Amino acid sequence: MHGFANPARFLKIARWLTMPLLVSGLVISMCAVLWGLTQVPPDRLMGETVRILFVHVPAAWLSMGGWSAIAIASLAELVWRHPLAAIAARAAAVPGATFTAICLATGSIWGRPTWGTWWVWDGRLTSMLVLLFLYFGYIALSSSLAREGQSSRIAAIFGLVGAINIPIINRSVVWWNSLHQPPSITMGQSAIDPVFLWPLLIATLGFSLLFGGVVLARMRAILADIQAEARLRRKALQAEESLA
Amino acid sequence: MSSGLKPKHQRLVLVVVALVALVGAGLLAAYALRNQASYFYVPADIAAAPPQVGQPIRLGGMVENGSIATAADGVTVQFVVQDGAARVPVSYTGIVPALFVEGSGVVAEGSMNADGTFIADNLLAKHDENYMPRELEGMSTAELREELQETVE
Numbered sequence: 489m490h491g492f493a494n495p496a497r498f499l500k501i502a503r504w505l506t507m508p509l510l511v512s513g514l515v516i517s518m519c520a521v522l523w524g525l526t527q528v529p530p531d532r533l534m535g536e537t538v539r540i541l542f543v544h545v546p547a548a549w550l551s552m553g554g555w556s557a558i559a560i561a562s563l564a565e566l567v568w569r570h571p572l573a574a575i576a577a578r579a580a581a582v583p584g585a586t587f588t589a590i591c592l593a594t595g596s597i598w599g600r601p602t603w604g605t606w607w608v609w610d611g612r613l614t615s616m617l618v619l620l621f622l623y624f625g626y627i628a629l630s631s632s633l634a635r636e637g638q639s640s641r642i643a644a645i646f647g648l649v650g651a652i653n654i655p656i657i658n659r660s661v662v663w664w665n666s667l668h669q670p671p672s673i674t675m676g677q678s679a680i681d682p683v684f685l686w687p688l689l690i691a692t693l694g695f696s697l698l699f700g701g702v703v704l705a706r707m708r709a710i711l712a713d714i715q716a717e718a719r720l721r722r723k724a725l726q727a728e729e730s731l732a
Numbered sequence: 733m734s735s736g737l738k739p740k741h742q743r744l745v746l747v748v749v750a751l752v753a754l755v756g757a758g759l760l761a762a763y764a765l766r767n768q769a770s771y772f773y774v775p776a777d778i779a780a781a782p783p784q785v786g787q788p789i790r791l792g793g794m795v796e797n798g799s800i801a802t803a804a805d806g807v808t809v810q811f812v813v814q815d816g817a818a819r820v821p822v823s824y825t826g827i828v829p830a831l832f833v834e835g836s837g838v839v840a841e842g843s844m845n846a847d848g849t850f851i852a853d854n855l856l857a858k859h860d861e862n863y864m865p866r867e868l869e870g871m872s873t874a875e876l877r878e879e880l881q882e883t884v885e
Contacts (some may be wrong), residue, residue, distance in 0.1 A: 528867035533831055538863060567744045603856045604829035610771035648751065652758040663762060665770040665792055667839055672861040680863040 495711055498572060506704045518521050522731035524594030528683060540598045541684060547591040547693040550699050551619060554584020554665075556648075557703075558626065559654075562647035565640070572707070574640040577647055578630045579706035583699050585623035592616060603667055611660035612668035615653060622650045774840050775818035785846050791820060792839040792858065800834055813838060814852070824852040831857035 524542035557580045565573035595613070596606045607613065624715035630643035661670045672679045680688065737745075762769075772792030773783075783789050791813055799812040804830030808825045811834075822840055832838060842851045 511738050531834075532864050533836070534819065534859065534863075535830075541863070543753065544824050551747045563747060566747055568740060601828075602831055602859050604831075604854075605856055608856070648747070649754060652754055655755075656758065656762060660764070663769075665774065667771055667792075667858055668858060669859050672863065681865055683865050684863045710856045 493573065496711065499711060500652065502704045506708065508699055509697050509701030509704065513694050513699075513701055515694070517691060517694030517698060520687050520694050524684075524687040524691065528687060532674055532683075534602055535597055535687070538684065542687050542691045544591060544594040545597045545688055545714050546597060546695040547587045547594065548616070550690060550695055551584055551591050551616075552657060553620065553698070554580050554587060555622070555651060555654055558584065558647040559651035562644035566648070574630075574644065575707050575710050576703065577644065578634070578640070578710060579703045581623055581627045581630065583702045584688050585627060586621055587695075588616065588620045592620060608667050610663040610666040612657065612666050613722055615657045615660050619657060622653060628648065656669060657715035685717075697719055736811045774812055774815040776815050776821055778844075779818035783844055786843050787843070788843050788849055790841050791822070791850050791852075792822075792837070794831070795834050795836060795838050797834045813840065821851050822850040822852055823847070824855050826855070828855055829857040831859060836860070 521542055524539050530536050558577045561573045561577035561580070565577065592613075595616075599608075600606050604674045625647055626643065627645055630640060633640050633643055639642065658671075660666060661668050676684055772790035775791070775793050778791065793815040795815045796812040796819060799810075801810045802808070803810065805825075807827075808823060809828060810821065810823050812819050812821050814820075822842075824840065824842075827832040832855060837860060838857055839856040840850060840852035841854040841856070845851050
């Protein structure tokens with residue numbers, strides 16, 4: 489892992505990988521969503537509203553995947569002091585929050601015709617909203633620490649503590665009676681007909697590639713920021729020295 | 733900890749201990765919230781601890797097959813919510829959600845009246861975890877399996 493601790497080596501790989509990830513992610517997501525919108529038959533009960541599944545479910549998975557990535561990166565930062573871990577965690581926060589917002593919005597749009605309500609305070613919906621607020625808190629905290637030039641260790645602890653919400657989201661529909669349905673896909677079993685499952689899995693692949701591409705692009709941007717900052721500081725020092 | 737443990741491992745142990753404590757606390761809290769965090773009561777809960785008349789609660793369960801009846805006024809529906817253990821008769825006046833059908837899940841908001849009927853002010857349809865296209869509707873499980881086999885072959 490520490491092979492990538494050298495930002496130069498990481499940047500070389502990241503520069504090469506960003507575009508293919510973004511382009512393939514975009515193409516695969518578009519194909520899967522178009523397939524879901526036009527080729528898939530309507531559901532027996534939900535009718536046409538089933539099509540929102542192909543955006544809602546991958547977004548939900550990635551919103552939880554995003555926080556898991558933050559938690560793992562935070563662990564790597566706290567324990568192994570990996571120099572890129574804090575940057576990776578910061579880079580994953582904004583796309584993670586975006587997918588959480590997409591998940592909440594599409595779920596709400598689906599809920600109105602299906603359940604008869606935009607929003608209820610059941611376990612799944614509430615814990616998902618908490619995840620969105622955790623993302624906002626993490627983004628605010630980590631970017632303010634970076635702006636002040638302080639250690640990101642507090643943000644890493646926040647990232648680890650916030651991870652407790654992930655199993656709660658996952659189990660919320662099993663532990664508590666909720667309006668949201670129980671999981672359709674559990675360990676190797678699916679209650680989703682293959683005709684819906686395939687576009688769903690392909691959309692998930694596309695969204696994940698996009699997520700990876702955005703994280704790499706943001707990591708490069710943060711590294712470039714740090715370099716520019718360091719260069720400015722060096723210039724300022726030199727100017728001071730030449731004045732003295 | 734001074735027994736030659738590397739700082740790296742010391743931090744790992746510390747973080748793991750903290751995480752175990754955190755997850756334990758989270759699980760305990762979730763367990764304690766079991767009753768409060770549930771979105772609705774099932775008929776068995778109502779049978780075990782009948783709520784007071786007029787107390788606003790949510791009742792959730794399956795709509796019993798063959799129990800939906802529309803009253804003479806055309807907008808009042810009467811049906812029975814059951815969970816396999818108990819059943820509660822429900823009366824609701826208003827527009828029912830599209831997914832409100834016999835044998836599917838429902839959440840009713842309202843209160844019990846004096847003669848044991850649940851008077852709902854609002855109905856929410858609950859979707860189950862199954863997603864299935866229309867063509868396959870009405871097939872038995874054996875037929876479905878056959879159809880699936882043909883598709884695979």
